[in-house]
Each structure stands twice: as C-alpha cells, then as structure tokens.
Amino acid sequence: MEIGFLGLGIMGKAMSINLLRHGFKVTVWNRTLSKCDELVEHGASVGETPAAVVKKCKYTIAMLSDPAAALAVVFDKDGVLEQINGKGYIDMSTVDAETSIKISEAIKAKGGDFLEAPVSGSKKPAEDGQLVILAAGDKAFYDEALPAFDVLGKKSFFLGEVGNGAKMKLVVNMVMGSMMNAFSEGLTLAERSGLxxxxxxxxxxxxxxxxxxxxxxxxxxxxxxxxxAFPLKHQQKDMRLALALGDENAVPMPVAAAANEAFKKARSLGLGDLDFSAVHETLK
Ligand SMILES: NC(=O)C1=CN([C@@H]2O[C@H](COP(=O)(O)OP(=O)(O)OC[C@H]3O[C@@H](n4cnc5c(N)ncnc54)[C@H](OP(=O)(O)O)[C@@H]3O)[C@@H](O)[C@H]2O)C=CC1
Ligand SMILES: O=CCCC(=O)O
Structure with a gap:
C-alpha cells in the first residue's frame, strides 16, 4: 500500500526512512524539494505537490514545523484538500487543538478521513521506531493506520476526539521544557558553586x-x-501553545511561563535552530 509523507525535516526524514525500511511504499514531498533526493535513495517516490501525493496514496502523513505550516500544506493551492475526497490524512506535527480541529473539519467536509497523531520522542526514537503516538480522530481510520504506527512507535494511544492528541502533546512538552530549564539552572549552579x-x-x-x-x-x-535533535524554536512554539491552552483553561503556569521566557531569550540570541538544550547558553 502506498503511503504519502509530507515534510522531511529531522523527524519526517527519519520516520519516512523507517517506513521504507519496513516494506511500505512511500511517496514523499517537501517544501524544499531537493530534500526528497535522499529519500529517493532509500526507495521513495516523489510527488510534486501535497495534492499529487494525496491523490496517489491511500493515506498521507504530515510532519511539519508548526500551525502555519500545517495549515498551508492543507489549504494552499495544490494542497491536501484538493485531492482528499476518499483518502486519509494524518497530521503528526505538534500544533494546537484549534489548528487540528480546523484541518479535521475541512478534510471531513471534503469526504476525507482525519487523524491527528503528534508524537513524543525525538530524532533517535524516530529513527528506531520508538516514538509514542498520541492519536485522536476517526477510530476506524486509526485502526487502519495501526500497521504504520506500529513501525513508527513503541506505543500508540487513541485519545478520542480531535484536539485531545494536540493537547496531550502540549502538556507533555510544557513539562519537558520546564524541566529542561530547571536542569540547566542546576548544572550552572553546581559549576559556579565549585561542584x-x-x-x-x-x-x-x-x-x-x-x-x-x-x-x-x-x-x-x-x-x-x-x-x-529537537530544535529550540519548536520547543518555544510548544511552550507558547501550551501557555495559550493554560490561558483558555484558567490554569496558572508561572513555571512554564518563565521557561518560555528563557526559550524566547535563546531565540533572540540566534539559538533557535540548535537543540532545545541550548537554552543552557542563556545562563552564561
Ligand atoms: N525534532 C523533534 O525531536 C520532534 C519534533 N516534533 C514536532 O514535529 C514537527 C517537525 O519537527 P522537526 O522535524 O524537528 O522540524 P524541522 O524544522 O526539522 O522540519 C520542519 C519541516 O516543516 C517544513 N515546513 C516548514 N514550514 C513550512 C511551510 N510553510 N510549508 C510547508 N512545509 C513547511 C519544512 O520544510 P523545509 O525543509 O522546506 O524547510 C520541514 O520539512 C514539529 O511540529 C515539531 O514540534 C515532535 C516530536 C519530536
Ligand atoms: O516534541 C519533541 C519531543 C522531544 C522528546 O520527546 O524527546
């Protein structure tokens, strides 16, 4: 069965190679098309546009940087919506629930099936098929996609209605980003105090x-x-989206807010494309 894959960044590249290694036929697309070349060496075919990939494949997975990218790939010209009738779409990007619901409603209105399925785990777990998959949406489609999820991850959760996967992912990454800052402060305090x-x-x-x-x-x-492995700019995006979720639900999150400020500072220092652990540099 042919699976489509949109977005060949750190995660998408590892995940699509993994699917190919396990015998799936994969057609890929990336905004910067030259990034598809390496995937062709691994046996992938290339689609010229998201719409062309969706047309060719039973279902298509996306792994894109942020809400703006996720929306553009679906709604723009030559986007997913143009060919989604009778097909499936799985967005594994980390976005907010609002973005996911908007995509889901548009896809369903055009006769497609939709799952959101953000993941926990980074570059190495993606290479090793050890991600944790946080899926929500059409249950029958989830069951259909399980063979791919079983290759990509060590465990899949089905969390019910669209939005729940996005929320779960943001809560997890909010905790992770806060922990990273406490850890960084601890390392710095140990060193400066002579340990x-x-x-x-x-x-x-x-x-x-x-x-x-x-x-x-x-x-x-x-x-x-x-x-x-996990770019700092994406961690800051996740803190921002998690804080907005806290806002909506009147949950005070002073620790996460402080962590977000540290990640923003790191971005302002030009560290956004480095690993999120580079927030450590803001203490120097
Ligand atoms: N890295 C990690 O450890 C993890 C990341 N995630 C999440 O997965 C997603 C991808 O992460 P990662 O692979 O690290 O990110 P990268 O920055 O490495 O890749 C981002 C991808 O999104 C594409 N993209 C960006 N903007 C647009 C746009 N406007 N239209 C079309 N495509 C676009 C990029 O295309 P181009 O090559 O042309 O720039 C690229 O393929 C993010 O949502 C991230 O939060 C989740 C778990 C772990
Ligand atoms: O979103 C990125 C998560 C990174 C990780 O779980 O290690």
Missing part, C-alpha cells in the same frame, strides 16, 4: 528524579554541544 557538574549528573541519575532527558542531554550540555 563538578558531571558528579551532579551521577547523583541525579541515582535519585527519584532520574530521567531519560537528563541522561541524554546532560553530557552534551556540559560540552556546550547542541546538535539539533
């Missing part, structure tokens, strides 16, 4: 707040090395 920050990593790892992010990012942060 060995590597020893702090060992101590943290043996206690109740041991976690995968500290283990993965700590050693590279101590080397001031921030090769992007």
């Amino acid at each position: 060995n920050p590597s020893t702090l990593l060992d101590v943290l790892d043996l206690g109740a707040i041991s976690n995968g992010m500290f283990k993965l990012k700590g050693p590279t942060m101590l080397k001031n090395s921030y090769a992007p």
Whole structure:
C-alpha cells in the first residue's frame, strides 16, 4: 500500500526512512524539494505537490514545523484538500487543538478521513521506531493506520476526539521544557558553586528524579554541544501553545511561563535552530 509523507525535516526524514525500511511504499514531498533526493535513495517516490501525493496514496502523513505550516500544506493551492475526497490524512506535527480541529473539519467536509497523531520522542526514537503516538480522530481510520504506527512507535494511544492528541502533546512538552530549564539552572549552579557538574549528573541519575532527558542531554550540555535533535524554536512554539491552552483553561503556569521566557531569550540570541538544550547558553 502506498503511503504519502509530507515534510522531511529531522523527524519526517527519519520516520519516512523507517517506513521504507519496513516494506511500505512511500511517496514523499517537501517544501524544499531537493530534500526528497535522499529519500529517493532509500526507495521513495516523489510527488510534486501535497495534492499529487494525496491523490496517489491511500493515506498521507504530515510532519511539519508548526500551525502555519500545517495549515498551508492543507489549504494552499495544490494542497491536501484538493485531492482528499476518499483518502486519509494524518497530521503528526505538534500544533494546537484549534489548528487540528480546523484541518479535521475541512478534510471531513471534503469526504476525507482525519487523524491527528503528534508524537513524543525525538530524532533517535524516530529513527528506531520508538516514538509514542498520541492519536485522536476517526477510530476506524486509526485502526487502519495501526500497521504504520506500529513501525513508527513503541506505543500508540487513541485519545478520542480531535484536539485531545494536540493537547496531550502540549502538556507533555510544557513539562519537558520546564524541566529542561530547571536542569540547566542546576548544572550552572553546581559549576559556579565549585561542584563538578558531571558528579551532579551521577547523583541525579541515582535519585527519584532520574530521567531519560537528563541522561541524554546532560553530557552534551556540559560540552556546550547542541546538535539539533529537537530544535529550540519548536520547543518555544510548544511552550507558547501550551501557555495559550493554560490561558483558555484558567490554569496558572508561572513555571512554564518563565521557561518560555528563557526559550524566547535563546531565540533572540540566534539559538533557535540548535537543540532545545541550548537554552543552557542563556545562563552564561
Ligand atoms: N525534532 C523533534 O525531536 C520532534 C519534533 N516534533 C514536532 O514535529 C514537527 C517537525 O519537527 P522537526 O522535524 O524537528 O522540524 P524541522 O524544522 O526539522 O522540519 C520542519 C519541516 O516543516 C517544513 N515546513 C516548514 N514550514 C513550512 C511551510 N510553510 N510549508 C510547508 N512545509 C513547511 C519544512 O520544510 P523545509 O525543509 O522546506 O524547510 C520541514 O520539512 C514539529 O511540529 C515539531 O514540534 C515532535 C516530536 C519530536
Ligand atoms: O516534541 C519533541 C519531543 C522531544 C522528546 O520527546 O524527546
């Protein structure tokens, strides 16, 4: 069965290669079309536009940077909507519930099926098929897409109506972004107060707040090395969208708001394309 894939950034590239490795036929499109070349080497076909990909495939997955990109690919000329009748569309980008619902309603109105399915997990889990998939939307379509989700992820959740996947993802990334800032402050405080920050990593790892992010990012942060796995500009976008969700629900989030300010500062310093752990540089 042919699957479409729109968006070959850090995540989309890893995910589509993974699908190809597991025997799926994949037709890809990326705004910067030259990024499709590497996928062709892995056996993919290329569609000239999102509409051309959707026309060719039973269903199409998108992994795009933000709400503006997600909306453009669906609603613009040569976009997904033009060919969606009788087809399926799965948006795995991290967006807000409002964006997801707008896309869902337009696709359904044109006779298509829709799932939102943002993911937890970054570049390496995407390469290894170890993502956590947070899906919501048409249940029958979810069941149909499970073979692909089983390749992309280690666990899929079906969360009910469209919007719930987006909200779950934003809550998770709000916690992650806040944790990253506390961690960065801890590393800096240890160093400035005369401790060995590597020893702090060992101590943290043996206690109740041991976690995968500290283990993965700590050693590279101590080397001031921030090769992007999860770009900082996307983490700041997620903090912004999570804070808006807090606003809507009258949830005070002073910790997340402070973390958002730190990520904004990092962006203003030109660090947006580095890994989100580069927020550490704002303390220097
Ligand atoms: N990296 C990570 O660890 C994770 C990221 N995510 C989420 O997944 C999504 C993708 O992330 P990631 O792969 O890291 O991001 P990248 O920045 O690496 O890739 C972004 C992709 O979106 C495309 N794009 C941007 N703007 C537009 C537009 N206006 N129209 C069409 N295409 C556009 C880019 O195309 P072009 O190549 O032309 O610029 C590129 O394919 C984001 O929503 C992110 O928050 C979720 C989990 C983990
Ligand atoms: O949205 C990005 C999440 C990154 C991660 O879960 O490690």
